[in-house]
Amino acid sequence: MNEPFRLSTEDLQHIVMSLQQKGYEVIGPRNSDGVIVYDRIHSTDDLPAGFVDEQAPGMYRLAKNGGTQFFGYTLPPQSWKRFLYLPRRELIAFDKDGKSFGVSHQKDEAKPYAFIGARPCELKAISIQDRVFSSGDYLDDGYLSARRRNFIIAVNCSHAGENCFCTSFGTGPEAESGFDIALTEIVNEEKHFFVAGAGSDSGKSLIEEIGPARAVEGDVDAAHEVIRKTSDAITKSLDIAGLPKLLSDNSDHPHWDDVAKRCLTCGNCTMVCPTCFCSTVEDATDLSGKTAKRTRIWDSCFTMDFARVSGGNFRISAKSRYRQWLTHKLSSWVEQFGVSGCVGCGRCITWCPVGIDLTAEVGAIKGGVAKQENGGS
Amino acid sequence: MKPQDLTESLHEHPFLNNMNEELLKTLTSCASNVVFNEGTYLFHEGEDAKTFYLLRSGRVVLEVRGGERGQIRIQTVGAGEVLGWSWLISPYKWHFDAFALEQVHAFAIDASCLVSKCETDCHFGYEMLRRFSEVLERRLEATRLQLLDVYGSAVGERGENY
């Protein structure tokens, strides 16, 4: 971070207000019924001060620790995906006109979003979806329209969740790019402030507009210390060396059957994953039959309908559907988009009702292969 | 046709592809040229299987007597293919009717002649069986594929949103 600044909590409130005045819908973390959600916030009072989360495979608890830290939790179930790539989006309206019909494109007229509190792994996830929706010959205009107007304030991680493994992918716990402003929150006995740096011209001008103090050397050191401690506290890891090939070569590995016995094919992992992008469309008419709508909704490769065609279904077994998800995420994604589809956020582990942990599943496949290669049984 | 000519034309049949001269001569001694007119039967279900045919031209359809369903046509066999192996396997009776859809030219191989040669000359016998097994294997594979009814829709998948 060049030119680090020191932002007080009041400065952050000024930033929120300034963004609102500029026409942004400001989205940040809130405590909602015992879970952190990203939602509209009006001021820093809405931030979940003093809340920390506990996560483990298949487990999430939010608790108040009595502190004042705004961003003391690790990750909420839902990522920013739901604002950029809407879970339900009306794409087209059709109006019947005799034998013909009219077609109108449903433009997304939402206000631009300013995100406050994006985690480093989430920034990476957003950059991955940027590629997904714009790297081919066709692009998703709704997504890109939201992204072009998007302002992001990242917050580096001060707590490592049990399911975090961003360090395996180099996607955290410190944000390196993809933000307008990045903050490191520092809370100690006497002070609560942020070390801030700009990541873009608009981030820089917003900071200048607020006019905070320059950070002193001790502030920057404290920020580095926060990040170092978080990094050291991450215990989960995924060995990503040779991972795409490992999975594409082992589609018949017996371990897939083992996962299939546990997997409920509920699709939770795909819903909470910040990069999963599969969708389907729904067509419907009103009762008069005069107007019809085409709506895009999030879909999941775990549903029975996903690979169904008129003559049958390509993926019937739970095994094939879990394998499709994991192999796509960690292997074929690389061939398709030049980057892994996983950022190490661990949401799929936390929100799996039976606590399936992809790092363990990959480990089992890798271990099995290594055993075979060593002539073991 | 002289035996020499017969050997040469037998040699051209794909079933006997790359068979050595000596074995081919042995086979020639059991072979003759036959012609069946369009609309005639080469053999009938239940008859003794005394011959098999290497088809040179024309097409034969195998029929099963299907009772109330009439004659069911299950497979056609054409030029370059082999027709019949019931002569090889007990009880040595034809399982189908073989009907000439077109005029058929074929080599007829006399089964009792061939069996006796196979028994006296194991090398020849092995070579014939090896070639027959290949034909059987391919025919079985094709039949399985036919059974799959690949052009029909999978059961229970109709009515979906396509």
Place this chain on the structure above:
Amino acid sequence: MIDTNIAVKRTEAPISMLPALATVRRVIWETDDTYTLLIDPPRANGRSFAFSAGQFNMVYAFGTGESAISISSDPSRPNMLAHTIHRVGTVTSALSRLRRGDTIGLRGPFGTAWPIEEAVGKDVCIAAGGIGLAPLRPVIYTLLRRREEFGRIMILYGARSPLDLLYRVELEEWSKAANAEVIITVDRGDSSWKGHIGVVTGLFSYLKMDTPATLAMVCGPEVMMKYTCEELERRGLAAERIYLSMERNMKCGVGLCGHCQFGPKFICKDGPVFSLPQIKHLLDRKEI
């Protein structure tokens, strides 16, 4: 913030989900459950609707939905578009009820094309099964129109029964008029059927293909394609000279919805036409 490369990239790119309107000219029933829609194609900015043999459209029936359907008409006649459709579900049933003058929505053409230019100077073997003849018909039109540019033209076609054969009149014409070898087989014959009975793979023995000089294009149910490719390779055709057209569930047609993935491939944009080496390793795997 957004990556500036992405921010400026193709702001004029097509809105891929928006259908263009087209008018139905005729509905021709090919069999009991399969019909061909003849369509006046949409015109965009005065340009005609150009497509390549092998590509598909997303065809929309008002209020009911879309289905990915290959184009089965002649690419040199872009003013008359044809889609041959198997009536199996709600969309394809809704489309089957359309009449002259009705409107449909079309998005496309999408996907890769058959390698017609690569086939110039070679013998061409076309192997189709069932409705798989539809995406190959544009190839046949092209080959026959440019007849002198190709060697032998062999068309092998397998269907369930004589009553399930598509384009019966044209099959007759192709075999008679145009110096093409057309061999038809059915899985189930009847007493009036004089053609072959058996699977498509059984027809190769009648062809005496000059395999080094031949290029093959295969389309049909996946099982049929798999065995056909095996048979072609067994007969000495190099895998690089074998092309096939794949099918998967498609919702968007442009690589954004994820449904049509086949290993790392998106059938809609990397296919539907692939050379065998591109996907051979995936064809043998279960439930990919």
